[in-house]
Amino acid sequence: MPSSVVLQSLEPLTRQALIDRLREEDPARLEELWQAADAVRQAYVGGEVHLRGLIEISNYCIRLCAYCGLRAPNTELTRYRMSEEEILACARQAHAMGYGTVVLQAGEDPMLSREMIARLVRRIKESLPLAVTLSLGERGAEDWAAWREAGADRYLLRFETSNPHLYRKYHPPKGEERETRIEMLRRLRALGYEIGGGVMIGIPGQTYADLADDLLMFRELDLDMVGLGPFILHPRTPLADPDFRVLVPDGEQVPPNELMTYKTIALTRLLCPRANIPSTTALATLNRGQGRELGLVRGANVVMPNLTPPRYRAYYEIYPNKVCIQESAEACHACLRSRIEGLGRPIGRGQGASPNYLARTGGAGGDSSA
Ligand code: SAH
Numbered sequence: 001m002p003s004s005v006v007l008q009s010l011e012p013l014t015r016q017a018l019i020d021r022l023r024e025e026d027p028a029r030l031e032e033l034w035q036a037a038d039a040v041r042q043a044y045v046g047g048e049v050h051l052r053g054l055i056e057i058s059n060y061c062i063r064l065c066a067y068c069g070l071r072a073p074n075t076e077l078t079r080y081r082m083s084e085e086e087i088l089a090c091a092r093q094a095h096a097m098g099y100g101t102v103v104l105q106a107g108e109d110p111m112l113s114r115e116m117i118a119r120l121v122r123r124i125k126e127s128l129p130l131a132v133t134l135s136l137g138e139r140g141a142e143d144w145a146a147w148r149e150a151g152a153d154r155y156l157l158r159f160e161t162s163n164p165h166l167y168r169k170y171h172p173p174k175g176e177e178r179e180t181r182i183e184m185l186r187r188l189r190a191l192g193y194e195i196g197g198g199v200m201i202g203i204p205g206q207t208y209a210d211l212a213d214d215l216l217m218f219r220e221l222d223l224d225m226v227g228l229g230p231f232i233l234h235p236r237t238p239l240a241d242p243d244f245r246v247l248v249p250d251g252e253q254v255p256p257n258e259l260m261t262y263k264t265i266a267l268t269r270l271l272c273p274r275a276n277i278p279s280t281t282a283l284a285t286l287n288r289g290q291g292r293e294l295g296l297v298r299g300a301n302v303v304m305p306n307l308t309p310p311r312y313r314a315y316y317e318i319y320p321n322k323v324c325i326q327e328s329a330e331a332c333h334a335c336l337r338s339r340i341e342g343l344g345r346p347i348g349r350g351q352g353a354s355p356n357y358l359a360r361t362g363g364a365g366g367d368s369s370a
Contacts, residue, residue: 010036013271018212022254022263030263037266037299044273045301045355049340050348052101052133052278053094053329056308056316057082061107063137066170066244067160067203069234069317070107076236080312081111084120090307090329091124097333100351101131103156103304108137108174117143118150125151131351133196138174141187148191153351155188156196157181158227161203162217163210166246170203170239185221194357196225196276201264202256203231204239205246211254211264219271224354225302226268226275229282231256232319258286262298269299274356278302284323293339302352303340305332 010032011017024030058081061070069077082090087104094102102124106112121132134147135156144155159181161167167180179187181197188195199214200206218226238244254260261283268277279295281304287294292303307329308316314325324332340347 010270013215013267015209015212015216018215018267019208021267022208022211022260024263033263033266034298037269038297040269040273041299041301045276047345048301048348048352049296049343049345050101050276050302050352051097051099051333051336052103052302052304052352053090053097053099053307054103054105054304055082055087055090055094056106056306056312057087057104058106058109058112059312059316060109060111061137062110063108063174064172066172066238067200067231067234069236069319071237074236077317078315080315081109082309082312084116084123086309087120088123088127090309091128091130093329094307095128095130097329098347098349099130099305100348101133101154102307103133103135105135105156106137108139112136114139114143114146118146121147121150121152129351131353135196138177138181138184141191144188144191144193148193152193153353154194154196154225156198156225156227157185157188158196158198158200159185159217160199161206161210162199162213163206166203166205166210169205169246182217182221185223189221194224194354195221196227197221197223198225198227198229200231200256201228201261202254204253205248206254207248207252208254209252215264215267215271218268218275222356222360223272223275224357226272226277227280228261228264228268228277229280230258230261230286232282232285232321234317234319258283258291258294261286262294265295265299272356274354274359276302276352276354276356278304280304281306281323282319285319285321288323292336293343296340296343296345303336305329305336307332
């Protein structure tokens with residue numbers, strides 16, 4: 001079915017329509033949403049599933065985010081920081097396994113200096129035909145400019161919630177910093193990055209109206225990548241204390257469950273048809289058997305196999321019970337490959353830049369190998 005037909009079969013996605021769709025429980029109406037999202041995904045970004053090699057390069061963090069297990073006050077966590085050589089070895093492995101992109105992610109770690117990351121990006125870009133995505137938290141404009149200059153292609157910075165009250169309470173500012181992540185994403189866009197935002201689904205105090213606003217914000221920011229996953233409570237964070245949580249009236253709280261994640265992925269696909277949307281590890285954590293696959297048939301087109309060396313992996317504990325913390329990179333790769341093939345979808349080739357970014361930049365997205 002052509003996507004325009006499917007889109008016409010759904011009502012215009014106003015704020016109220018989004019709220020209604022997020023609250024939807026009727027199986028036939030849900031099926032209609034899944035089909036619309038899958039058809040739009042096929043029409044705008046095709047059947048390919050792109051693989052991004054995720055390298056969790058440091059779990060040191062200076063921040064106090066109330067949801068995240070890496071937060072500085074969590075003294076029970078063993079901290080690690082990978083060496084440049086270790087990171088390069090993982091990047092080579094990514095290339096050897098056929099991935100077109102590596103994602104370097106970390107807590108907000110000042111020891112990952114501007115110079116060190118710039119040198120690392122340069123070394124990867126000089127020696128391997130990979131797109132480099134950074135997800136290193138909130139850094140100054142000069143750091144971001146230097147890394148872009150060094151060749152970094154993309155930056156992931158989820159804005160976590162568009163509700164300013166929840167954002168400030170759960171994501172306390174650093175020093176005098178008053179710029180929100182929404183503003184930072186605009187700054188990253190201006191530097192020429194392909195930009196990725198996103199939110200957690202079902203964080204305490206998040207209402208259906210908040211989540212609808214998050215969805216509308218994805219469109220307003222014209223995101224190239226949107227990362228979405230359920231909130232998973234970490235016992236060593238402030239949110240483990242019920243008295244700390246923001247309370248909303250009965251029936252208003254978004255549940256942090258699997259179905260709500262699929263609804264959000266599907267609606268994101270309809271609002272941002274050309275974006276790259278991963279089927280995330282947090283989703284797979286809720287449904288180890290089928291979560292990744294169901295995300296991929298309800299709007300997602302990317303998965304992020306974990307390349308972090310197994311000896312570090314368990315320590316990158318943003319939330320508990322993360323999937324695949326033991327497996328080798330080869331095992332992760334084989335598992336994901338067979339899951340994707342099981343869906344009858346091809347594995348993406350090349351760097352897999354977002355068609356949204358390519359359209360905006362006239363195709364000059366640095367994705368020469370695609
Ligand atoms: N320091 C980087 C990377 C953080 S980890 C940054 O802040 O951007 C990447 C994402 O994990 C976060 O953006 C957040 O959306 C998600 N996350 C953190 N804690 C989580 C939790 N308890 N449950 C689910 N997702 C979580």
